[in-house]
Amino acid sequence: MLLEIKNLHANVGNNEILKGVDLAVGLGEVHAIMGPNGSGKSTMAQVLAGRDVYTVTEGEVLYGGRDLLDMSPEERAREGIFLAFQYPVEIPGVSNTYFLRAALNAVRKQRGEEELDAMDFLALIREKMKLLEMDETLLNRPVNEGFSGGEKKRNEIFQMAVLEPKLAIMDETDSGLDIDALRIVAQGVNSLRSEKRSIIVVTHYQRLLNYIIPDFVHVLSNGRIVKSGGKELALELEERGYGWLDETVPAGEKA
Amino acid sequence: MTLAVKESEELYLKSFRELEKSRASGAPGWFAKLRNLGMEAFADLGFPTTRLEDWKYTNLAPLTGVNFQPAQYDFSDKLAEQIASLPFVSFETTRLVFVNGHYCRELSSLAGLAESVKVTNLSEALRTGGSSLEAHLARYADFKSHAFVALNTAFMEDGGVIEIPKGAVLEKPLHLMFISTGGAEPWVAYPRNLVLAGRESQAAVIETYASLDGNVYFNNSVTEIVAEEGARVDYVKVQAESEAAFHVATVLAYAARNAGIQTNSLQFGARLGREELSTVLDGEGAESFLYGLYVTNGQQLLDNHSAIDHTRPHCSSREFYKGILDGKSTGVFNGKILVRKDAQKTDSKQSDKNLLLSESAAINTKPQLEIFADDVKCTHGATVGQIDPEAIFYLRSRGIGWEDARNLLIVAFANEIIDRIKFLPLREQLKKTLAAKMAGGTR
Ligand SMILES: Nc1ncnc2c1ncn2[C@@H]1O[C@H](COP(=O)(O)OP(=O)(O)O)[C@@H](O)[C@H]1O
Ligand SMILES: [Mg+2]
Numbered sequence: 251m252l253l254e255i256k257n258l259h260a261n262v263g264n265n266e267i268l269k270g271v272d273l274a275v276g277l278g279e280v281h282a283i284m285g286p287n288g289s290g291k292s293t294m295a296q297v298l299a300g301r302d303v304y305t306v307t308e309g310e311v312l313y314g315g316r317d318l319l320d321m322s323p324e325e326r327a328r329e330g331i332f333l334a335f336q337y338p339v340e341i342p343g344v345s346n347t348y349f350l351r352a353a354l355n356a357v358r359k360q361r362g363e364e365e366l367d368a369m370d371f372l373a374l375i376r377e378k379m380k381l382l383e384m385d386e387t388l389l390n391r392p393v394n395e396g397f398s399g400g401e402k403k404r405n406e407i408f409q410m411a412v413l414e415p416k417l418a419i420m421d422e423t424d425s426g427l428d429i430d431a432l433r434i435v436a437q438g439v440n441s442l443r444s445e446k447r448s449i450i451v452v453t454h455y456q457r458l459l460n461y462i463i464p465d466f467v468h469v470l471s472n473g474r475i476v477k478s479g480g481k482e483l484a485l486e487l488e489e490r491g492y493g494w495l496d497e498t499v500p501a502g503e504k505a
Numbered sequence: 506m507t508l509a510v511k512e513s514e515e516l517y518l519k520s521f522r523e524l525e526k527s528r529a530s531g532a533p534g535w536f537a538k539l540r541n542l543g544m545e546a547f548a549d550l551g552f553p554t555t556r557l558e559d560w561k562y563t564n565l566a567p568l569t570g571v572n573f574q575p576a577q578y579d580f581s582d583k584l585a586e587q588i589a590s591l592p593f594v595s596f597e598t599t600r601l602v603f604v605n606g607h608y609c610r611e612l613s614s615l616a617g618l619a620e621s622v623k624v625t626n627l628s629e630a631l632r633t634g635g636s637s638l639e640a641h642l643a644r645y646a647d648f649k650s651h652a653f654v655a656l657n658t659a660f661m662e663d664g665g666v667i668e669i670p671k672g673a674v675l676e677k678p679l680h681l682m683f684i685s686t687g688g689a690e691p692w693v694a695y696p697r698n699l700v701l702a703g704r705e706s707q708a709a710v711i712e713t714y715a716s717l718d719g720n721v722y723f724n725n726s727v728t729e730i731v732a733e734e735g736a737r738v739d740y741v742k743v744q745a746e747s748e749a750a751f752h753v754a755t756v757l758a759y760a761a762r763n764a765g766i767q768t769n770s771l772q773f774g775a776r777l778g779r780e781e782l783s784t785v786l787d788g789e790g791a792e793s794f795l796y797g798l799y800v801t802n803g804q805q806l807l808d809n810h811s812a813i814d815h816t817r818p819h820c821s822s823r824e825f826y827k828g829i830l831d832g833k834s835t836g837v838f839n840g841k842i843l844v845r846k847d848a849q850k851t852d853s854k855q856s857d858k859n860l861l862l863s864e865s866a867a868i869n870t871k872p873q874l875e876i877f878a879d880d881v882k883c884t885h886g887a888t889v890g891q892i893d894p895e896a897i898f899y900l901r902s903r904g905i906g907w908e909d910a911r912n913l914l915i916v917a918f919a920n921e922i923i924d925r926i927k928f929l930p931l932r933e934q935l936k937k938t939l940a941a942k943m944a945g946g947t948r
Contacts, residue, residue, distance in 0.1 A: 324902075
């Protein structure tokens with residue numbers, strides 16, 4: 251297993267948001283996490299990336315057998331975890347290229363690879379930009395500043411393509427994308443699929459899953475995975491919504 | 506021993522009288538008279554106190570408590586070597602170098618300067634007696650109401666005098682470099698600069714302050730800049746004094762019709778630094794751009810006072826300042842914009858943004874608009890914030906370490922000002938100066 255989440259509980263302040271999540275992701279697998287708004291999908295994604303506004307109160311997460319929760323966000327990134335943010339952050343004054351080069355070199359250093367010089371870096375960047383049909387002018391602009399919603403999402407997947415993570419977590423990457431952009435982004439993601447890379451696709455709608463076909467689908471509801479299945483579960487959710495799942499709350503929870 | 510304010514003021518008067526004896530014959534009459542007027546004004550005014558609105562946040566006790574002696578220096582090859590290693594020296598500019606306020610011929614270089622452009626040091630200019638000096642010196646910076654201008658006027662001896670004739674365009678910037686060093690006793694120097702840009706001329710002037718060691722000294726400078734009709738002046742002032750030093754600077758930039766002045770002011774050093782920068786837009790169509798950055802840590806107090814005086818219609822001013830404050834330091838920003846009755850169609854924007862890196866650091870920021878015309882567009886704003894934790898997390902989630910992420914964000918914040926500087930080598934150097942200061946941390 252690349253990732254094992256066991257009975258994960260997490261709070262914001264005194265408010266418990268994750269209430270015992272269990273999930274195991276094997277190398278090379280694509281898992282979709284679906285669920286209604288506010289069910290804790292982003293919280294789970296952010297906890298995996300190391301965001302400190304969330305406190306883990308119970309449970310553990312193993313990444314390649316190591317205690318993930320013990321690692322700083324930058325260590326996690328250098329060890330191959332990548333989170334495509336639901337709301338990418340604008341960073342005025344820092345150019346996209348500068349940022350990406352710093353990130354790539356940090357990751358490469360960890361992998362024991364040499365830092366890329368400006369020329370090689372540019373060549374790599376150009377290739378990945380083509381993959382996502384991105385406008386080159388975005389490179390010299392400050393990170394995400396003034397980007398449209400779609401540009402921001404594309405920029406996230408572009409970063410993912412450059413950093414080549416072992417575990418990619420995509421949080422609502424489809425929201426804000428029109429159908430053409432969605433297709434391009436999905437193509438980009440599919441081209442990154444490999445037996446050495448696992449992907450967790452967090453989404454609210456199953457639309458994206460028409461393009462990125464998952465191996466497993468899980469439903470997160472009220473801070474817990476309440477149902478798991480194959481790709482057909484996504485279609486069922488599309489048809490029936492999330493309401494019927496309320497009856498399938500795990501046995502222990504019923505009063 | 507620290508002095509009471511009265512004692513301190515007495516010592517300046519005494520020092521002035523002694524100086525008068527020794528320099529009785531040399532200077533032209535008008536100049537001697539000016540110095541006397543300066544001294545009289547200072548005797549009248551005394552040092553400003555925190556009871557004055559303009560000095561509310563800047564207590565001068567640490568400065569008035571020190572018995573400063575007139576600055577001395579001897580040129581030596583060793584000194585030249587040390588100076589050569591300073592940042593800012595290697596620039597491809599023409600330059601006048603001053604050490605402890607005294608002109609240093611050996612290190613100055615005016616090679617490549619067009620014949621028509623007159624660049625010299627003040628004491629030399631007084632000897633050779635140009636007519637424009639008398640016509641302009643001390644006509645802009647008001648010594649009657651400003652104690653430090655008065656002191657400077659009383660004691661002024663040297664500085665840069667730059668005269669750019671009508672229509673001339675300077676290829677390279679002119680660098681006025683003030684270097685401070687040594688001295689067994691704390692010393693004081695009074696750099697006095699005058700920049701005259703003739704009609705339709707274009708010039709860039711850089712004024713820098715740096716020190717070779719951490720000594721206690723006091724630079725009290727005055728720079729007057731005149732941009733005649735249609736002239737463009739680009740002025741950068743860098744204050745990178747020793748962190749034990751005192752620096753009080755007054756800059757007055759006067760813009761005539763259709764003239765344009767850009768100022769970039771950067772304060773890094775000094776235990777107590779105060780800069781008063783005023784621009785007067787005194788002809789239709791004049792414009793000014795004021796950019797400033799102050800970076801403080803430890804126990805520093807850096808005070809930035811600016812004033813923009815709109816006297817005529819159709820002038821515009823843009824003022825953007827930023828502060829980065831760490832440790833137990835204090836920053837002050839006061840930006841006054843005066844729009845006089847005749848200055849219709851004034852277009853003025855001002856902002857001051859601050860980044861507080863420590864809970865013990867403080868910033869006092871105050872915009873001050875005084876508008877007497879009715880058809881104007883004026884906006885201003887001030888912000889004080891911390892580093893955005895979401896931005897930090899975003900960077901860290903990409904593998905960039907906490908410290909690098911933090912520095913990246915600080916530098917990005919500062920670069921918005923630094924990148925306004927037109928002379929690229931200076932930009933690059935200032936980025937290094939900033940990095941070095943940040944590496945020094947919160948001493
Ligand atoms: N930083 C936060 N501060 C306060 N409440 C939060 C924070 N993050 C998430 N929550 C709350 O936790 C719940 C789950 O949110 P989230 O994980 O964003 O859900 P989802 O991504 O599934 O829509 C919501 O009720 C939300 O308001
Ligand atoms: Mg979400």
